[in-house]
Amino acid sequence: MAHYFSERPEGARAGTASGSVTLVLPDLHLRLATGGGMFSPGRIDPGTRVLLETVPPPPATGDLLDLGCGYGPIALTMAMRAPQATVWAVDVNRAALELCAANATAHGLYKVRSVHADEVPPDVRFAAIWSNPAIRIGKPALHAMLTRWLDRLAPGGTAHLVVQKHLGSDSLQRWLAGQGHPAERVASRSSYRILKVEAKVESR
């Protein structure tokens, strides 16, 4: 069975919107096209909302990353809050990437780069990473994905991840620390935990 985190999920014609959601935050209001075969097409995911309501402002310049962008609520919020920065919106789901790109264009956010995870130039380092990571891909794949991108934090850069408690936020926090990425819980709302993760000690 194809999942929303497949490269070509079932029921998704790449880039074809089948609905829309409105993201309303204290500082912005965005209407986003969504489609079948991707994560949370009917509403802004509550975890994503907790992340966007609690995360500190991103660095104003440099390269920023939304890891697992879906149709783009996190990437577009980063771009609205840091209009001079380049925002890399990365996913493996091509249909989601096309909708994320279309949503960025519709809001005039021309510094959003919606690209497949394998297409980010290898020398790019991120001043900040925000993510509602794909926990459901399973622990080995999740760990590989996080290691791959957290190791590309710029010196002094930080990541903010939203993870549900019952999906393993506490064990993920311990695992991250064991990988050399200090991690602390900086916010907690209903079942959601926001983890702040730092660059590895040697890259700070």
Ligand SMILES: C[S@@+](CC[C@H](N)C(=O)[O-])C[C@H]1O[C@@H](n2cnc3c(N)ncnc32)[C@H](O)[C@@H]1O
């Ligand atoms: C929990 S969803 C979050 C989507 C979106 N950021 C939001 O908040 O609505 C996680 C996303 O990660 C993507 N994903 C899964 N595996 C990935 C990988 N190895 N690299 C990058 N993205 C991945 C999925 O396709 C999915 O769109």
